[in-house]
Structures are given as C-alpha cells and as structure tokens.
Amino acid sequence: DAGVIQSPRHEVTEMGQEVTLRCKPISGHDYLFWYRQTMMRGLELLIYFNNNVPIDDSGMPEDRFSAKMPNASFSTLKIQPSEPRDSAVYFCASSTQGWANEKLFFGSGTQLSVL
Amino acid sequence: GENVEQHPSTLSVQEGDSAVIKCTYSDSASNYFPWYKQELGKRPQLIIDIRSNVGEKKDQRIAVTLNKTAKHFSLHITETQPEDSAVYFCAARDGKGLIFGKGTKLSVKP
Numbered sequence: 001d002a003g004v005i006q007s008p009r010h011e012v013t014e015m016g017q018e019v020t021l022r023c024k025p026i027s028g029h030d031y032l033f034w035y036r037q038t039m040m041r042g043l044e045l046l047i048y049f050n051n052n053v054p055i056d057d058s059g060m061p062e063d064r065f066s067a068k069m070p071n072a073s074f075s076t077l078k079i080q081p082s083e084p085r086d087s088a089v090y091f092c093a094s095s096t097q098g099w100a101n102e103k104l105f106f107g108s109g110t111q112l113s114v115l
Numbered sequence: 116g117e118n119v120e121q122h123p124s125t126l127s128v129q130e131g132d133s134a135v136i137k138c139t140y141s142d143s144a145s146n147y148f149p150w151y152k153q154e155l156g157k158r159p160q161l162i163i164d165i166r167s168n169v170g171e172k173k174d175q176r177i178a179v180t181l182n183k184t185a186k187h188f189s190l191h192i193t194e195t196q197p198e199d200s201a202v203y204f205c206a207a208r209d210g211k212g213l214i215f216g217k218g219t220k221l222s223v224k225p
Contacts (some may be wrong), residue, residue: 033212042217043159043204056212058116091158102147104213106158 006107023092117209121216138205147208
C-alpha cells in the first residue's frame with residue numbers, strides 16, 4: 001500500500017481564492033482525520049469521518065472551511081475564501097481504530113501559503 | 116473536550132543522556148495515549164502508545180508511563196542519539212479523536 005496520499009504537496013495562492021486539498025486514505029481504513037499544523041497551535045484536529053460520515057467537525061475554524069468524503073477512498077478539505085492566517089501544513093490521516101489497532105497513518109501533508 | 120498540555124517545548128541533551136517529556140490531560144474518560152515523532156519536514160509517526168489499563172510500557176530505549184489518578188503521562192528516552200532529534204507529540208483520545216499536545220523539540224548534541 002502506498003500509504004495516505006495527499007495532494008498537492010505545496011499550494012501558494014492569493015487571499016480570497018478557493019483552495020482544495022485532497023486525500024486518499026489507506027485502503028480498508030474506516031476513519032479519516034484532517035489536522036492543521038502551525039508553530040503556534042501545534043496539531044489541531046479539524047474534522048474526522050467514520051465510514052465516510054462526518055462525526056465531529058467542531059475543530060473546523062470557520063464557515064470558510066468545509067470537508068467532504070464522497071467515498072471510502074477520497075476526501076477533500078476546501079477553504080473559500082482563503083486568508084493569510086490559513087497558512088499552515090494540513091495533514092490527512094487514516095486508521096482503523098480497532099482496540100489493538102489505533103495507529104494513525106499520516107499523509108505527507110500539504111504546505112499551504114496564502115499571500 | 117480534551118485538553119493536552121506538554122512540557123517542555125524545547126529540550127536539549129548531550130548524546131547518551133536521557134530525555135523526559137511530560138504531558139497532562141483533562142478528560143478522565145480518555146483511554147489511549149500515543150506518542151508521535153516528527154522529523155523536520157516529515158509526517159508524524161507513531162513511536163509508542165499506552166492504554167489506560169497499563170501503567171508502563173517499554174520498547175528498547177523508549178518507555179512511557181501513565182498515572183491515571185494524576186492524569187499525566189511521560190515519555191522517557193534513554194541513551195539518546197543524534198537521530199532522536201525531532202519534535203515529539205503526545206496525544207490523548209477522547210470521544211472526538213486524538214488531541215495532540217503542542218510538541219517538544221528535542222535536540223541531541225553529539
């Protein structure tokens with residue numbers, strides 16, 4: 001398995017533009033998480049899905065952020081409109097969350113810069 | 116919801132010395148406590164974890180201890196090596212998924 005795949009690796013955009021980040025979880029994993037990493041706030045949980053259903057989106061900072069998981073192999077995180085304070089590394093992670101198998105597998109992340 | 120505090124934020128040790136990183140959590144219902152290591156520019160990766168029914172777990176040079184009463188857990192690295200230099204994150208799982216501490220940047224000087 002290639003692991004969790006995220007795209008793009010780097011995204012540079014201008015304030016006000018729409019940004020879409022993509023994630024392909026590991027096949028067979030039924031949980032998918034989106035995290036945002038900054039120096040000031042560390043790793044923040046934004047939202048997570050179980051079997052493609054959003055379970056908790058209380059970490060999504062504003063209505064400008066939205067996430068979808070149309071099927072078991074694909075998820076998107078969208079920011080519209082983007083702002084400079086959204087600049088961060090966005091990680092997607094997946095897991096099976098069984099009792100003895102709760103390891104999170106992270107993707108390589110998307111480095112987002114909003115100018 | 117869960118809140119995880121991690122200390123220190125930076126830690127510098129000489130090669131061969133031990134390093135200890137401490138975390139506290141707020142939700143007594145949390146039952147799973149992993150530690151992740153993130154090297155510069157890389158993704159976080161699990162290095163060790165412990166569950167609430169265990170007080171201590173060891174894997175070679177790495178050990179984790181958990182005190183449920185005090186709601187704190189610690190990572191111990193013995194005989195540190197330069198390749199241990201990284202950012203280490205503790206985490207606790209409540210009903211909302213893994214909540215991470217803000218990380219400890221460990222530097223091991225040769």
